[in-house]
Amino acid sequence: MKIILNKLINSPFVKNVAIMATGTAGAQVITMALSPIITRLYGPEAFGMMGTFTALTRIIIPVAALTYPIAMVLPKSDKNAKGLMKLSLYITLAIAFITTLILLFFNNNIVNVFQIEEIAPFLYLIPLVIIFAGVMQVAQQWLIRTNQFSINAKATFLQSVVTNGSKAAIGFIYPAATVLVVLQAAGNGIRAFMMVMFARNSGYKSETQSYEESYSIRNLAKKYRDFPMYRSPQVFLGEFSENLPILLLTTFFGPASAGFYNIGRTVLGLPSRFIGQSIGDVFYPRISEAANNGENMSRLIAKATISLGAIGIIPFGIVIIFGPWLFEFVFGSGWDVAGEYARWISLTSFAVFMNKPSVRSMPVLNAQRFHLIYTIVLVATRCLALIIGFYIFNSDIIAIALFGISSLLLNIFLFIITLSLSKKLEKSNALEAK
Incomplete structure (x- = not known):
């Protein structure tokens, strides 16, 4: 047992996860420490406006570069990764430019369709958010590729200090929704700047010799075209479905309801960002390496998923039992409604938390087409759940409950299919080796 424990502690995978988790943990400690102050300064409506703006940008941010940055981990040569x-x-600059033109000509139409008059002046920040996101994704994937996880962790922590510290400090003087929205928009820019600066001073040296053919940018776009074709729409639809409740709550029940949902989702996303994201970032290059070396991928996926499930059952279970009381105690009077939301959001958050390894395995398993189809089904099911809650029961709580239950069931299905796909690829690789 002692030998196994020592091997586990000294494992590069575990060390890298620990490094990533430490930075994320520090960031979340800052977030949670300042959240009770921030919620008391700004109130649910301000959080609702920030949540609506965040929902819109989160839908766009993952496809800022059509998910090509995710492919940077896959090439064997650094030259192709830099390409x-x-x-x-x-692509990021092109999308930001096109978004600017759309906002200039169709801003009023967008506001009227989504009924988001409260945040109309802030929509022009979206092109800037796209540029920040594209640079951040590129820097992040380069650091993951080169195993510079400590830089990623440091930037994550410092970004939380700057943004949350600014929200609290400015809130004592000017507690307006504008402050929350602007700082939210600047968050990825701050993180990207820190990543780039730390990476330039890291002393990392690119390989001097490569055994992989060098490709032009045009050929790289073709070689990894499954990312914009399948991964990009999948990510877009996934984020759309995740943020759909905020948009609908704003439309049907007002900014305050969106604020309750936003704070509940933020709190329940902590375990995912603290541990799940860290494991996912380290797991991606690890599963890619396992596929190249003919290792047992299904065992890796199952082990990582079960471990996350065992870790997540405690915090999410506590929220299910004590949600309303906890939220009112921590965030102040009137936030118990957010705790009711959180009870059901926890089902979605727990499923997403557990399924990080499955989602990260999709590019390696050549299953991005399947992942897109699955996401379309997920979006349709979640939309149906929310529509039933809003129109049949006329209840925001029931709508969120149906949303959470459907998300949990579909994520269980995704895990089962991922194991099946990994076993098929293992058999295929074994036959080729013979």
Whole structure:
């Protein structure tokens, strides 16, 4: 047992997860420490406006570079990875420019369709958010590729200090929704700047010799075209379905309801960002390496998923039992409604938390087409759940409950299919080896 424990402690995978988790944990400690102050300064409506703006930008941010940055981990040579980096930045600038034109000509139409008059002046920040997101994604994936996880962790922590500290400090003087929205928009820019600066001073040296053919940017775009074709729409639809409740709550029940949902989702996302995201970032290059070396991928996926389930059952279970009381105690009077939301949001958050390894395995398993189809089904099911809650029961609580239950069931299905796909790829690789 002692030998196994020592091997586990000294494992590079565990060490890298620990490094990533430490930075994320520090960031979340700052967030949670300042949240009771921030919620008391700004109130539910301000959080609702920030949540609506965040919901819109979160839908766009993952596809800022059409997910090409995620492919940077896959090439064997750094030269091709840097080619993908340039391609990603070019696409980011193009999308930001197109978004600017759309906002200039159709801003009023967008506001009227989504009934988001409260945040109309802030929509022009979206192109800037896209640029920040594209640069951040490129920097993040380069650091993951080069195993510089400590830089990623440091930038995550410092970003939380700057943004949350600013929300609290400015809130004592000017507690307006504008402050929350602007700082939210600047968050990825701050993180990207820190990543780039730390990476430039890291002393990392690119390989001097490569055994992989060098590709032009155009050929790299073709070689990894399954990312914009399948991964990009999948991510877009996934984020759309995750943020759909905020948009609908704003439309049907007002900014305050969106604020309750936003704070509940933020709190329940802590375990995912603290541990799940860290494991996912380290797991992605690890599963890619396992596929290249002919290792047992299904065992890796199952082990990581079960471990996350065992870790997550405690915090999410506590929220299910004590949600309303906890939220009112921590965030102040009137936030118990957010605790009621959180009871059901926890089902979605727990499923997403557990399924990080399955989602990260999709590009390696060549299953991005399947992942897109699955996400379309997920979005349709979640939309149906929310529509039933809003129109048949006329209850925001029932709508969120149906949303959470459907998300949990579909994520269980995704895990089962991922194991099946990994076993098929293992058999295929074994036959090729013979």
